[in-house]
Amino acid sequence: MEWCQVRTNPERRNALLDAALEVLARDGARGLTFRAVDKEASVPAGTASNYFANRDDLLTQAGSRFYERLQPDATVAVSQLATGPKTREHVVELMKQVVSRIEAFRTGYLALLELRLEATRRPELRAVLTARVRADIDYNVTNHLASGMPGDAKSVELLYLALNWLIVDRLTLPGVFTEQQSQELITAAVLRLIEEEK
Structure with a gap:
């Protein structure tokens, strides 16, 4: 055969x-x-x-x-961190861009949610997604710290958690938070999670 x-x-x-x-x-x-x-x-x-x-x-x-398609050009992403002002306000703008990019790829993110649920039953898929998400978080923390932006590793991880749930609400139950409220919440999350430079 x-x-x-x-x-x-x-x-x-x-x-x-x-x-x-x-x-x-x-x-x-x-x-x-x-x-x-x-x-x-x-x-x-x-x-x-x-x-x-x-x-x-x-x-x-x-x-x-999903992650291949979502990733911005690495050079552009690192450049925005390296060349922009080292302020919380600049972090707010970068986080708004991230949320906007994910919302623009709605079907991809909804597919990822399905994959995450499926990963609870499939160890191989769980291993792949765990490794990929962990690598993504580590990449974001490393670049954030290397850029000299305000905030530490924990603030980057907390922003990851907060903004991901905001994205889930925006894509699955868009009536919970309006676009305006979403923008205000992103701003508030950054300003509360990243301390002002002294």
């Missing part, structure tokens, strides 16, 4: 993973099938099964793809 060879075309793989994120956001983890991904990506039936060993592989790679 001849085994199916896994395909390696990176553009096609990314298109399939992007389709998987859309399916996850719309239909949840239970709706994520190879057939649903093929349909969403407008490719012939059976294409996704040529790129992913199984559904677990698809879920795991979809989790990584």
